[in-house]
Structure formats: structure tokens, C-alpha cells
Amino acid sequence: MIGKNIKSLRKTHDLTQDDFARIVGISRNSLSRYENGTSSVSTELIDIICQKFNVSYVDIVGEDKMLNPVEDYELTLKIEIVKERGANLLSRLYRYQDSQGISIDDESNPWILMSDDLSDLIHT
Template sequence: MKRKCYDSYDYIDPNNLYTYPDSSVLRNKQEERDEQKARDLEYRMVASKSLKLFINPIPVYSVEDILKIHQFLFEDMYHWAGEFRKVNISKSGNAFIPIQSFDTAIKFFITHQKWCVSIFFAIIEINKRRTLMIGENIKTLRKTHDLTQPEFAKIIGISRNSLSRYENGTSSVSTELVDRICKKFNVSYIDIVGEEKMLTPVEDYQLTLKIELIKERGANILAQLYRFQDEQGIKFDDSSNPWVLMSDDLSDLINTKIYLVATFEDVERYNGYLDGIERVLEQASHLVVA
């Protein structure tokens, strides 16, 4: 999986197109206590996010992604977005516009009609091309294994008719089904979809926590390594000494490599690496004491 290049939980980052910059949050984040200034800041953030979306449209992979952009265009962009919260209406893809907002909505569409329509059709076109590409990749995988449509469909737990629609691009493939195909046929997500799978906001947050734990654990182990080297009289600049090489490598991990971690697999690999250093250090300490 691939991490987003921005913090999914940072309300003050204009790159974050999925987060509505609530004025109360901005007030705390940027220490802006004046209500009107906070609201002005909120509007500027929405405008900035709108510009980002226009310059660099969000890639569309599924219906869920379309709904996210629908929510962005039809809620976050509108000056009347707050009406959704006031009338306690679910802010989902099926949410309807409060009656008192019709007038404002119409004015918005008149002003921004061409822009909204162009974005809408761009989304449809992108999704159509991706659906066709994914279908073609699934068909290629099936033929590579010399399987008929009924045989392939049975393996991944769907009907032959559904598989046929996926292969010819008339139906979009869910992320869950792509994951199932990858597991059943031992292929990567990129083989089917064409690029690495993005982490969800929850997964991104979990990965960030794990990275922080590795950094903290690595720093503690590095301190133990330095202490051991001092006790053994090992010179810190002795590049031929395995203990110095080990500490240099660990230092590089927690200061550089850790920031390049993009998957949970990377985290597990680094955790295993730290386990190995701890075992070696523990055994060496016991031998010295003995």
C-alpha cells in the first residue's frame, strides 16, 4: 500500500481535499480566537482546496471515491455546507439539499456551472478508463492461468455473469474483490489496478503510530549500543568494527529510512531487524558479564 503524501488529519493543510476545515478546529490549530477571522480563514481554506482539486483532480478508483468527490463538490465547496449540520442530515452520497439552501445552490451553479460540469465529466471519464483497464488486467490474469470464465469466477467467489461485466468494463470492481483476486492468484495490487493501493485514513493513522513506536524503540536500542561500545572501549569512528557498523546502520534507520516507510510490511521488517539487534546485544552483554 502507498501512503498519501499529506497528513489525512491536518485541517490546515490545503492538500487535504477530504477534510472540511471547520472554523472551530482552525481556531485551535492556528490560535485564531476571533470568530469572524476564523470563519474567513475557513473560507480561504475551502477556496485553496478547490483550486488544488481543479489543478490536480483526485484519481478515481471506485464508486466510493466518486461519492467522496460528490461530497466535496456538493458540501465542502458550498458556502451553505453548514446547513447540513444544522438540520441533522447525514452527509453521505445520498444526502439531499435542505430546502432553505436551494436559492444559494442555484446561484452557486450559475456562477460555477462550467467548472462543476467539467469536473463531473472528467471524473466519469477517468473512472471509465480505469474500469476498462482493470477489466482487461483481470482477463489477462485469467487467460494466463488457462481458466474459463466459470472456473475463474468460482475461484474468486462470484458469478460468471459478474466476471463478464468486470472483464468488459461495464461494471466497476470493488477494492475487496481486487484484494481477493490478489490473494487467490498471488499477484500484487498494482498488477490488477495499475498502481499501488492507497492507505485509508485509518490505516494511514495506524501506520504513523507504528512508525513512531519504531523510532522510539530504535532510539532506545541505539543508546544501549553506544553504551556497550563505551564499556568495551570501542572507538566510535572505527568503521571496520561490526558494532560501529551496526550502530551506524540503526542510526540511519531511525533518522532517514524510517521516513520512507510506506507499508505495514516495511514496519514488520524493521521490527524484525530491531529484534535481531536486541538479541545480539543481549547475548554479547551476557558473555561480557560471564
């Protein structure tokens, strides 16, 4: 379905596979595989297509690929659980950094990088 929608979008804009592929930054061979359904399309590429052609995500993936309200609620709950666990882990990580005397300004230290990444994840 996604491949058919991409092909339809391309034809709507009277673009060849070469032209469309160049616009979205992929090879013509990749586009051909996506349109034929022999390769799956990444969400990143779908986002690029949506931006370049001013279409919605649903226009490309179809409504049947969207979450229903129950799935959306369950996913939201899982995200909140992951954030809570991440906050607990981050707290432990900060205590470890303090106990080991790891400077929070040391950007080359993997503990600092991990704590920064975890903090970013929790606050999204």
C-alpha cells in the same frame, strides 16, 4: 484497465470465466461485466483475486491508480485528523456513559458498541 488486467490474469492461468469466477466466489456474469468494464470491481474482490492468484494490487489496478507521495501524505494527514476527532468524541462518549451510569460490560447497549467501534478505528 482493471477489467483488462483481470481478463489477462485469467487467460494467463488458462481458466474459463466459469472457473475463474468460481475461484474468486462470483458469478460468471459478474466476471464478464468486470472484464468488459461495464461494472466496477470492489476493492474486496481485488483483494480476493490478489490472494487467490498471488499477485499484487498494482498488478490488478495498475500503477496509475496508486497514490503518489503527495496524495499519500495528504491522506495520512486526513486519517490523523479523523483519529484525533474520534479520540475527542470517544472521550465525550465515555463521560456520557459515566454520567448515565451505563455499564461498560453491556454488549447490547448501542453506546457501548459505538464506543468500541470508535476505539477500534482510532487505534488502527
